[in-house]
Amino acid sequence: MPMKLIRRLAVSIVMIFVVASLTFFLVRMMPGNPYSVLYHKLVMQGLPPLQAMDQVRGIMNAMPNQPAYIQYFEWLRQLIHGNLGTSIAETGVPVTQLIFDALPWTLVTVSLGLFISFVIGIVLGVISASYRGTWLSNLIDNVGSVAHAIPVFVTAVALLYLFNVIWHIFPSSGAYGIMETPGFNWPFITSFLYHIALPIGTYVLAGFGSWELAMKSTTVMVMNDDFMMAARIHGLPRDRQMNYLGWNSILPLFTLFMLSLGVMFGGSVFIESTYAFPGIGNLLATAVTSRDYPVMQGCFMLTTATIIMANVLADFLYASLDPRISN
Amino acid sequence: MTFSKRSAKTLLALGSALAFSLPMTGIAAAQTSGASIAYAGGWATNGIVNPMPQANGNIVQDGIAYAPLAIYKYTGNYAYWPVLAKSWSVAANGNQVTVHLNPQAKWSNGTPVTANDVYVTFEMQFIAQNAQNWGLTGMKVLNPHTIVFYKNPKYLYSKLFLLQQILNNNNIMPAADFQQFIPKNLWSIVHAASGKTNAASTKAALAKLSKIATTIEGHNFRSPSALIYDGPWSFSRTSSAEQLYVKNPNFVFAKHITATSVLAINQTTNDVSWRALENGQIAYAGVAYSPPVFKAVMKVHQNHFIAAPQSTGMSIMFNEQKYPYNLVQVRQAIAYMINRVAARKVGEPIGSVSVKIPDGLIGADNQQWLTASERASLNRYPFDPSKAAQLLRSVGFKKTSKGWMMPNGKPFVLTLYAEDYSDWDAGLQEIASQLNSLGVKTQSDFMNTTAYYSTTDGVGTGKFPVASRWWGGWNPEPFYTYQQAFISDDHNFTVNNSGQLVPGPKPYVVDAPTSIKVPNLGVVHPQQLTIALEQNISSAIMKSDVYKLAKTYNYWLPAIPVWNQQAGRTYSTAHWIWPNFKANRALLNQFTYQTPFVVYQILGLMHPRP
DSSP, rough: OOOHHHHHHOOOOOOOOHHHHHHHHHHHHHHHHSHHHHHHHHTTOOOHHHHHHHHHHHHSSSSSSOHHHHHHHHHHHHHTOOOOOOTTHHHHHHHHHEEEEEEEHHHHHHHHHHHHHHHHHHHHHHHHHHHHTTTHHHHHHHHHHHHHOOOOHHHOOOOOHHIIIIIIOOOSSSHHHSOOOOSHHHHHHHHHHHHHHHHHHHHHHHHHHHHHHHHHHHHHHHTTTTHHHHHHHTTHHHHHHHHHHHHHHHHHHHHHHHHHHHHHHHHHHHHHHHHHHHHHHHHHHHHHHTTOHHHHHHHHHHHHHHHHHHHHHHHHHHHHHHHHHOO | OOOOOHEEEEEEEEHHHHHHGGGGTTTTHHHOOTTTEEEEOOOOOOOOOOSOOOOOOOSOOOOTTSSOOOOEEESSSEEEEEEEEEEEEEEETTEEEEEEOTTOBTTTTBBBBHHHHHHHHHHHHHHHHOOOGEEEEEEEETTTTTEEEOOOOOOOHHHHHHHHIIISSOOOOOOOHHHHSOOOHHHHHHHHHHHOTTOOOHHHHHHHHHHHHHHHHHHHOOOOSSOOOOOEEEEEEOOEEEEEEEOTSSTTGGGOOOOOOOEEEESSSHHHHHHHHHHOOOSOOOOOHHHHHHHHHHHHEEEEEEOOOOSSSEEEEEEETTTTTTTTHHHHHHHHHHHHHHHHHHHHSEEEOOOOSSSHHHHHHHHHHHHHHHHHTSSOSSSOOOHHHHHHHTTTOOOEETTOOOOOOSSSEEEEEEEEOOHHHHHHHHHHHHHHTOOOOEEEEOOOOHHEEEEESHHHHSSSSSEEEESTSSSSSSSHHIIIIIIIIISSBBBOTTTTTTOOOOTTOOOOOEEETTTTTTEEOHHHHHHHHHOOOOOHHHHHHHHHHHHHHEEEEEEEEEEEEEEEEEESSSEEEEEOOGGGGHHHHHHHHHHHHHHHHHHOOOOOOO
16 A cells, blocks of 8 residues: 555656646747736836836846746756746745745635535535435526536626625625734634635535536435445435435545545636635736746646645545445 | 534524624725725735835835825926925936935934935836936935936936936835845946946846846835835735725825825726725726726716826827838828727727827827917828828729729738727727728738737838837827837837937838928928937927927828827715816826826825815
């Protein structure tokens, strides 16, 4: 087992490295560069072209004008030392600092959003499977399908419009009120919970449908398994039967759950941009807009590493949860 | 798992407490009270506190916490409102500027703003390699309240622009916070950096300057309270969505400041401002609208829209060396074929006006620079297909059942290259439709901004014989619009520091001729006249030159300005009484070039509604 784990980890690290290397060149193939993006942004803001040029020179200091392969080897050298470089758009600020500042906000919201949507999806999936063929099951399935099909940014804007513009219930942006000091204090915690209500609501609405449909599908399959028939024939109490049914149906969803952690980082781009939430998604969106290559690479690397490592973790945990797999 | 009744009660109590406490946060902080101004700003949360400019937006909002020496009125003369400076003088030859600071100017910690602060501020401009482009060679502190700026007499840079850079464009930063980054040998590095372009010593010096600049910009001051401020408000708190500034009691005009705090909301996208305006949360925003959103915002919270003069807009620009656009008659004919009023209504119905006189100047600048009789002498190019047909026939074009044919028998096909802005797309489609209906086969080629500009001056190189492009130079000083039209056709500055035209990067060419024979005016040298606008000449000569250039532009039509895009700003009178800016061009200009309420507060012209 340890050897297997070490082998998997080694393969994962190689995969992360390959994806990160591809990303290095892909981001540089995007049209535009940080210099021209900033220049045109300043001109669009009303700065005379000559003054805009002066400002770009002042802000960017120097442009990376070496060939891409030299930049790549320099990037590799830095990476080996655990250095992701410094931001171009936020001159002189280390990428690791930007990522570590943004990461906790995203981790909390993504984890909470994923957990709540998972629980809701599982419960509704079991109910829908238990009452399949009835109006209740149809209703749950249809609501789940529609919620899942609506693009996440549409859900986010719709929630904002309803809960901020129309009903004035929740704030539109940010992670906490400007008067609060981040830390372990009650005013900050309540302000934080208040501010993440809509982002988490968006994660939940966007995510619960797929869990519900997947759960219903596996539940229906498990219901027809021999052991469930045996349970029914033996006259086991209904709650005991449901217990067997639930645990056995949820197992296949476990891998999906782990992978979703990484995938949700991708979804956070739209959600965090909409709510001006200071997380990884927002950081990545800003970096893409300003063609801030080092920050883009850092964010992509984080997402890649999360997905790959979650995959490894899921494989090993799944084997522990279901010994049939390891056999 | 089961819950006991006690746990259920505990959870219920906690939930209730949370539910009651939640609405006390967030929105409450974002409300505008009588003594606080909230507005839409913009910054990137990068985890560091550093007021130096960053590409993703300055963490300290412009003009709020740091003040300039004076505020320019943008009226094309030397008129300013003093802020940290009490007075200033410019040597007759324009090579020396002396600034006397207001002795009452103080930092937020009560220490005086001194000439050394100004010195350090402009040292940082040398580090950023900006000051060199204004021809500055150095500064000298005469006493704690007086500083002299020296300009290279051989460098072509007008005193008007130099004064603007010194007084208005750069807020004064505290030496107490930034002097620590200035190396003792800075001036030797600066001098080395201005050596021969390819010399190793020059490159090494430039690299050193860049490294110092990166160190300054990347430094983390950790907290807004670690810095001191000389502006009307001190930076107090920041998050990804909001920033709070509180009144600086030591500000030089603190007695004028009626807003005890300023709350900035982060306008990451337009809809952030739309929501805030619909909710009555902000008193000022610079934001664009779609017509339905515009209606929704303007009907609530006493929101008003102002379209302030802005020297730019959309134009159809020609490469004057590419056939058939090298023929002035063809360019004029196209001008007569375009219904500019209709195109504007389609493309930019809110916050723009159609161009009345295509002479390179916006309406307000025409009023300022040209007399009534001079304006009357210019061609307005009204929509007139018969006049267009007459002009095309005069250069051998023929109209057939298939449309206009060129003298070589080929159809006259016009491809309109354009940047992919939705408003421009709509307006250009309308223009294409107008030209098609008059027999000019017109097609549009829209591309995204970065792809469009990555072609490196498509018009100048002839890659885009006809393209839609910003016109007007983005500045009320006529130099900018005419340098675009007659020198660069784009944003490449091609006049060297001795005032000579130099070729831009290959394959760039200056497509405008060096001399043009203009009816009723004679032979005009547009490039020489444009360069002269930047030199130290009298206002009377400037006006005469501007007329000649306007007349030349109006005849030669290097571009057809279609509409003038104004600075669309929204302000609310729900909590604040704003000054009568509509009757005062200098005050009105602040909507375009500054954050207006900051200027009005400094001037003591803005008061809370009782």
